[in-house]
Amino acid sequence: MKSSLGFLGSGVRGFGSANGLRRLVSIFLMVAGCGQRQASESELRVVSLVPSVTEIVYAVGAGKALVGNTNQCSFPEAARSAYKVGDFMSPDLERIVALRPSLVFLTLPMHRQLLDKFAELKIPTYVSRPGDIEAALREIDTVAQLLGHRTAGESLVAGMRRRLDSIAPSADTPRVYAEISGTPLMTAGGGTFINELLVRAGGRNVFASSAQEYPVVDPEAVLAADPEVILLLHPDMSARDVAARVGWGGISAVKKGRIYEKLDEDLLFRPGPRIVDGVVLLARLLHSETTRS
Amino acid sequence: MRRPSLAWAGLILLLVSAAALSVAIGPGGFSGTNLGAVMNLRLLRLVLGVVAGGVLAVVGASLQGLLQNPLADPFTMGVASGAALGTSLTLVLGRTAGAFAPVGGFAGALATMLLVYALARVRGRVTVTGLVLAGVITSFLFSSLVMLAMILGRRTLGEAVYMMMGHLGPVFTGTTVWIFGAVAVLSIAGCAWLFSMSRSLDIMSSGEEAAETLGVDTQQVTKTVFVISSVLVGMVVSFTGAISFVGLVVPHLVRMLFGPEHRRVLPGSFVAGAGILLLSDVLARNIVPGGLPLSIVTALVGVPFFIYLLRSRL
Numbered sequence: 128m129k130s131s132l133g134f135l136g137s138g139v140r141g142f143g144s145a146n147g148l149r150r151l152v153s154i155f156l157m158v159a160g161c162g163q164r165q166a167s168e169s170e171l172r173v174v175s176l177v178p179s180v181t182e183i184v185y186a187v188g189a190g191k192a193l194v195g196n197t198n199q200c201s202f203p204e205a206a207r208s209a210y211k212v213g214d215f216m217s218p219d220l221e222r223i224v225a226l227r228p229s230l231v232f233l234t235l236p237m238h239r240q241l242l243d244k245f246a247e248l249k250i251p252t253y254v255s256r257p258g259d260i261e262a263a264l265r266e267i268d269t270v271a272q273l274l275g276h277r278t279a280g281e282s283l284v285a286g287m288r289r290r291l292d293s294i295a296p297s298a299d300t301p302r303v304y305a306e307i308s309g310t311p312l313m314t315a316g317g318g319t320f321i322n323e324l325l326v327r328a329g330g331r332n333v334f335a336s337s338a339q340e341y342p343v344v345d346p347e348a349v350l351a352a353d354p355e356v357i358l359l360l361h362p363d364m365s366a367r368d369v370a371a372r373v374g375w376g377g378i379s380a381v382k383k384g385r386i387y388e389k390l391d392e393d394l395l396f397r398p399g400p401r402i403v404d405g406v407v408l409l410a411r412l413l414h415s416e417t418t419r420s
Numbered sequence: 421m422r423r424p425s426l427a428w429a430g431l432i433l434l435l436v437s438a439a440a441l442s443v444a445i446g447p448g449g450f451s452g453t454n455l456g457a458v459m460n461l462r463l464l465r466l467v468l469g470v471v472a473g474g475v476l477a478v479v480g481a482s483l484q485g486l487l488q489n490p491l492a493d494p495f496t497m498g499v500a501s502g503a504a505l506g507t508s509l510t511l512v513l514g515r516t517a518g519a520f521a522p523v524g525g526f527a528g529a530l531a532t533m534l535l536v537y538a539l540a541r542v543r544g545r546v547t548v549t550g551l552v553l554a555g556v557i558t559s560f561l562f563s564s565l566v567m568l569a570m571i572l573g574r575r576t577l578g579e580a581v582y583m584m585m586g587h588l589g590p591v592f593t594g595t596t597v598w599i600f601g602a603v604a605v606l607s608i609a610g611c612a613w614l615f616s617m618s619r620s621l622d623i624m625s626s627g628e629e630a631a632e633t634l635g636v637d638t639q640q641v642t643k644t645v646f647v648i649s650s651v652l653v654g655m656v657v658s659f660t661g662a663i664s665f666v667g668l669v670v671p672h673l674v675r676m677l678f679g680p681e682h683r684r685v686l687p688g689s690f691v692a693g694a695g696i697l698l699l700s701d702v703l704a705r706n707i708v709p710g711g712l713p714l715s716i717v718t719a720l721v722g723v724p725f726f727i728y729l730l731r732s733r734l
Contacts, residue, residue: 310579312591343578343710346591347448347458373464373592374457 171274172229176218176241177255179399180232181206183267186283186400189274195226202393202401220244230273255398259323263398264288283400290403294410297329301413304333304354304380309364311343321360321395324402328409330356346374355379356413357386360395364388387412424684427677431691435470438698442466445706468600469588469701470694471607472656473666477693478611479649480667481674481685485621486645490729491552493667494529494653498558500664502532503650503657504583505562505569510658512573519595522603526654532558533650585713586663588701603655610652611690617641618682625680664715665722666693666700672729696721 174195175181181200184193190205199215200206210226213219216237223231223241231245231252245252253273257263264284271280303325307313315321316337325332333352334344357369357380366386375381390412394405443466444450448458480493494500506528510521539554540546563584570580592600614621620641623631628638657663670693671685678684700718705711 308576308578310576310591311582311587311589313576313578337709339710345447345589345705345711347446347461350454350458350461351448351452353453368593371593373594373597374454374461377454377457 170229172227173232173274174212174223174226174228174230175200175232176212176215176223176238177232177234178202178215178393179263179397180253180255180266180270182397182399182401183270184232184274187267187271187274187276187279189271189276189279192274194228195223224248224250232270257320257398259320260291260327260398260402263320263402266398267400287400287403291327291406294327294406297410297414299414300329300331301355302333302352302379303330303356303358303413304349304352305358305360306369307341307360309361309368312346312349313341313343316340316342320398324395324405324409325413327406328413330409330413346372350374350378353379355383355385357381358390358409358412359386359388360390360392362389362392385415424678427688431674431677431688431695435691435695435698438695438702439466439470441702442469442698445702447705447709447711464592464597464600465588465701466698467604468590468659469698471604472588472660472663473670473693473695473697474611474690475607475652475656475693476663476667476697477670477674477689478614478686479652480693481671481682481689482614482617482621482645483649483667484671485625485680485682485685486642487546487551488625488627489546489548489551490672491548491668493665493671494649495559495662495664495667496552497533497555498536498562499529499532499555499650499653500657500662501559501562501566501584502535503529503654504566504662506531506654507658507661508566508569508573508575508580508583512569512575519599521658522599522655524654525656525658526651528562529654529657530647530650532562533646537646582713583661585715586661586718587704587711587714588660588697589705589711590659600659603659607652607655610648611686613648614645615683615686617645618686621645621682622680625682660714662715663697663718665718665726666697669722669725670696672725 171192172194173184173189173192175184175193176197178197178200181193181196182202184190185203185206193209195210195212196206197213197215197218198211200209212222212226218238218241220241228250231250232255233241233252234255235242242252242254253270255266257266264287267284268280271277271283305315305321305325307315314334314337315332316339317332317335319340322332322335333349333354334342357378359366359369366388369375369386370381380386391408394401394408443459443462446458446462448461452458476494483492483494483497484490503525506524506526507521509528510524536551536554536558537546539558540550542550566584567580570577570583590596620636623634623636624638624641631638671689674685674688674692678688697714697718700714700721704714704717
């Protein structure tokens with residue numbers, strides 16, 4: 128059900144605004160890409176406002192076409208030295224337009240106003256908004272096609288699928304509390320990307336039933352849920368800080384010392400080529416007890 | 421109504437039932453493996469609610485009496501926002517400074533109190549409208565500055581919202597729970613001190629000139645009430661953020677029950693403030709999963725009352 132949302136959110140705009148045009152446009156760009164490969168590669172001027180898409184661009188070997196990205200586009204290393212058009216949350220329209228891009232990658236709801244501006248300026252855009260792992264894999268294919276690197280995309284996705292399938296389902300599914308903010312306490316609900324990664328890694332999100340995507344939670348609700356593993360997905364607090372919270376001493380995760388800090392959040396929040404690394408990381412943390420024994 | 425014993429019974433019943441509800445109902449349920457710890461958290465929250473509600477209402481009652489101003493309260497005078505700003509600044513400065521949040525809250529509160537009083541004083545007189553206007557303007561300014569401090573300090577937006585709209589659910593650590601213990605004791609002491617000034621406040625509320633002819637050192641009383649109020653509000657806000665309307669509305673309700681004498685109004689406000697804040701918190705945390713900022717609930721009750729005050733008493 129979440130995938131349909133993701134699909135609705137994605138699509139190429141610029142030549143027209145309907146979602147149905149996505150395929151048409153991608154075919155058009157592909158034809159341009161295949162027909163005169165040399166010419167089109169030098170003409171392709173891509174701006175990515177989405178860190179996960181920036182990762183895809185490099186992973187399919189189209190890094191050269193990228194003329195601008197955001198301050199948050201930190202992976203791979205080469206992405207750091209690219210021209211910056213501002214923050215992910217507030218990119219600068221003038222800098223983007225000055226780059227004369229032939230395609231801009233953006234996401235919603237963050238870049239709603241920019242999307243309308245680009246439509247006015249007739250700058251082609253692609254909206255990235257994958258709702259789940261499957262949609263993220265499809266998006267890698269689509270982005271690769273748009274960049275004229277279809278085969279690289281296909282082999283990347285095939286490799287990712289193989290690695291995903293090789294992660295064996297485990298018998299025990301520990302209860303997990305993933306904290307994304309310490310003041311106030313905030314976690315990820317059932318509809319989020321990170322929730323799916325947790326499930327794939329063999330865990331059970333204790334707040335999966337939440338209606339909100341990133342709900343604020345009451346401390347006592349965490350005590351009552353008694354998680355067996357706590358993942359700290361914000362940098363300002365350490366495992367020791369969490370263990371020192373009044374009343375938290377009785378939580379299974381605290382008793383067993385299973386609070387994990389300083390995790391690479393980008394692996395868990397970015398629906399890009401490294402999601403499988405995210406699942407592998409989580410699987411290792413969630414089942415570290417069994418692997419050790 | 422002029423039957424104090426009956427009114428007292430009513431207020432105490434309100435507080436006891438609010439306390440019972442706040443211990444019995446919560447997102448953690450009433451069973452499960454960590455029930456003991458959940459109960460401890462609820463008791464801590466109960467104490468915080470009693471202290472915060474009591475302090476805000478007592479300070480509101482004292483300021484209203486002192487300034488002969490029915491609209492004076494820690495929130496309308498901008499003092500709560502000032503305390504929130506002081507607290508935010510200490511939090512943003514870092515972990516060690518964060519332990520001094522109550523001190524930052526007090527400094528912000530006192531500075532705001534003096535600033536607003538100075539702004540409102542035109543030709544030696546502080547008018548009702550002048551004070552409220554100065555308070556509202558200062559409050560707007562300081563709310564923006566809280567937001568600015570939080571953004572520059574890379575804190576979350578959620579934290580800024582809770583700081584400006586109040587809550588009773590801070591996550592205590594081993595250290596902060598001791599600091600809170602000290603704050604709770606100091607708060608009760610501060611309220612008792614204001615209570616001991618009931619007689620002077622009674623005389624002040626009939627006008628400054630009259631008070632001086634009756635031998636009250638008005639300067640001294642004003643200074644003392646300002647400083648105690650700032651200490652109290654600053655400390656409370658550093659834990660709960662800025663909670664609106666309790667300090668404004670509760671004293672008026674209590675005066676309807678007991679009449680204007682401060683030796684009744686002040687303790688009555690403490691009990692009623694504690695009870696009403698606890699009830700608001702029960703609503704705020706149980707209606708919506710994850711809880712609402714407290715001022716949403718207190719404002720929903722407080723604003724109609726505020727309008728009533730504006731239209732009938734001024």
